[in-house]
Amino acid sequence: MARHQSRHGRSLVYGRASGSLLASDLELSFWGGIDPQTGEIIDRHHPLSGRHVEDIIFAIPCGRGSCSGSGVILELLLNGKGPKGLIFSSLETILTLGVIVARELFGKSIPVVQLVEEDFRAMLEADYVNIDGGRVVWGDRGQVTDTAPEQPPSQHEEQSSSSQQIELTDTDKSLLSGSRGEASAAAMRIILEMSRLQGARKLLSITQVHIDGCVYTGPGSLAFAEKLLALGGRVVVPTTLNSISVDQKRWRSQGVESAFGAAAERLATVYTDMGARPTFTCAPYLLESAPRKGEQVAWAESNAVVYANSVLGAKTMKYPDFLDIAIALTGRAPNGGLHIAENRTASLCVDARKALELDVAEDLLWPVLGYCIGGFAGNRIPAVLGLEAFSPSKDDLKAFGAAFATVSSAPMFHIVGVTPEARSLEAATGSFRDVKHVELSTNDLSNCFEALNTAAKTDKVDLISLGNPHFSLPELRKLATLCHGKIKHPSKAIIVCCGRSTYGLASQAGVVEDLEEFGVQVIEDTCWCMIGDPVIPRDARVIMTNSAKYAHYGPGLTGRRIRFGGLEECVQVACQGVSDASSG
Template identity: 40%
Template sequence: MKLEPIDRALLAGEHGAAAARAMALLVRYGTACGAERFIAIESAHIDGCLYHGPSSIDFAQRFVDLGGKVRVPTTLNVAAVDVTHPGWHCGPPEVIAQQETLTRLHEQLGCLPTLTCAPYQRMARPRRGEHVAWAESNAIVFINSVLGARTDRYGDFTDLCAALTGRVPLAGLHCDEARWPAVVFDLPSIDVAGLPRDLYFAAVGYVVGRRAPGIVPYLRGLPLDANEDELKALGATGASSGALALFHAEGVTPEAADMPTGGVKAEAISPAETAAAIASLCRAAKGERVAAVCLGTPHYSIDEFAKLARTVEARHRSPETEVYVSTSREIAAAVAEDAAFDALRAFGVHIVVDTCTYLAPVVRQTSGLILTTSGKYAHYGPGNLGRRVALMTLERCIRSAETGVVAAPC
């Protein structure tokens, strides 16, 4: 690899032993990627702050011992548990202390304890064309697609090395040619698909991920008024079903107009496929008992909380069904301080911070379905939690929470 003066200085320890160690690891990583040189990044988002075992702590501790500090603004992804509500945790109790240790180590390295999978909702957002090193699948696909910034797929440990050096190999989705579409999908409209709007984007994301695993698709026919929460849902579901890291949507996403599509194979996604996607993620029968409704995968935005407040207004939750919403600390604080969200408190909504309920077990009832509006949750929840999960519209989720059993579709 061609190393610039800053790369050689980092390797030589001129910026500290921790940066030298991180750079040495990145050189090996870049060589494996076939990169010819390094580039600078403007920010990083760390997924390795989620406790998976002793190696998580060992890795961060080593850089703390070496006196490391991040060289670019760096945010933290979700943790394994909501440490502010330890009484809600239904998993191994020792994880709370282990997660607190891991978070503290990252803070010592200079990371901001945002503990959210959606830092793009409230924090400073990468600009179009800006190179960053972000981990967490939904964050990667959102900033690549919706914001037009550039990050490759960074995972645990590589993300922290990038933050400690401010450098990454010029590889993957940092490169122009890697961002060009490999397939064009013609989508059915919402009306033709015959799906409620809040299921349509999850369905499209699920099918696109399955049909174009790990490649860049160009989408034609997505509603031109698609908002960020809907694009977030599409990307997160596609990242779950097929490692989607970037999509272009004609007339919607910022790079779409610049993408070469001539000669790219075009395929149609049929209404039958989107309907089948929803059916596969919603294996529930009317009248089945509902243990909980879990929302906020990815983390809920202020707009989503406003929609939820309107939906639960003047309604009453069954005591047999819990309702949990995952979000960031910042958005949770804003909701807590605003009387406009009093309907949520009246309905008995629990707001989970720092984690996500498809990772951290909080549902106390050990039997019954978990309902969600998230395609990502419906995809991962059964494997992560060992529970049956069903994807539904928000309205149907809340009607089910009122009675404690699965409501009929509208």
């Protein structure tokens, strides 16, 4: 390697650290991508799969996927399994927020730096890295002098979350001074820190919040919520809750380990004690409280954010866990990102017309398209051409958006002629002068379809997993219709997840009874990204799903192989035991 190099970047969280470098030029979701208890990279689709982030400098372009990445980095820092420092090439707010919370409430911190892309790529092959505020030095271990991390930063070095940079109302100042208690004051400090990072010059009022931080990632997530509650935290705007880590009504009878179940249930209770509604769904857009076009909201949960922005036309940033409750406690959010109209336009045009020859079940086309386009998009908002003639349903767009959000860090998409802000390509791209154009091929989609299948078509399927994101009432009805008159194979388990509201409507309509007669187990409150043994039978080796999101995360989360197929094929396999339908 050439002699060491030194570059200056942007210090997102000030600190000093030195260590061996673990780096990739591919984004990674910390939730579903890193085990928060061990530090192992468990995303089996990522080139760093199997490596550990403990005690190294970790560099990726940015995060992607889940908003719960902030919870994972908090757990890693609190249990000693985290990296010594983080380096990104894009402004990464989700993971940075987790570090800020660790510093603000628990006194634990690591440096976080953003380098320009050219410098980031030049660093990727280094062995050893030194971080000192915004200065990054890399090279062979013997070429790089270690920092002294115990040395405190000087006043001019440390980047402050000072409110002087942001225009505050009298109410903002009152909250910051503690007029409504220390929980709201701490929440304001976190909001202002994130506003500074995002370049927001003022705050705005929002009408509702959807909280993802109620997912139990470990003791840190519970300690955070309990601290806010103890400090008098109470939500001041209507607030819904995401899926939690257990089915509150059934986890004991399901055999869930008692310490985990009790902690997960306690976390949910803490949030409801702060005034949030116990909706417990990852699909809040299915609720009667879903926002309208143009409404300013603060939603977390990656698929919900993408759906709210793209399909409903509401305005929300991709809010990290912990920032969501901070906004709920104050009703105030950074006035930046997708809250501003000009930031919602597309910089990437994806022509999907030639890709539609893919020979898969009709309901698989949308998640495969979302997964493929999300991979091309990266952190860019895409405008997709060639799909308007298909008149996708709300459930089609749900499947597309969830798959898109799994591999893209962009908080929305446009489908020309379909989504509300894309009546034309010109409307979707707005003022962008240099829009990149990509043409999808059938081969692109076929490769994505194959990547989502880690089990062979002829492998014996043990479990059919449905409802990631949560099934809607029309999806439950469709499943019941497909099951009608058929007999489930006795060795097969089939489980579907949905929210409490949907479950209640399906029960009243007799749909739940019909499903249970076939042998479907219907679970509320939780979702597949949180479900493990023994709800997943311990002897199950192959799981089948119609969710691209779960097909991506499932191998790492469960250690099982995944078969990706359409809903009709899932029912067929539940009856026959193997997949023999054409899958393309």
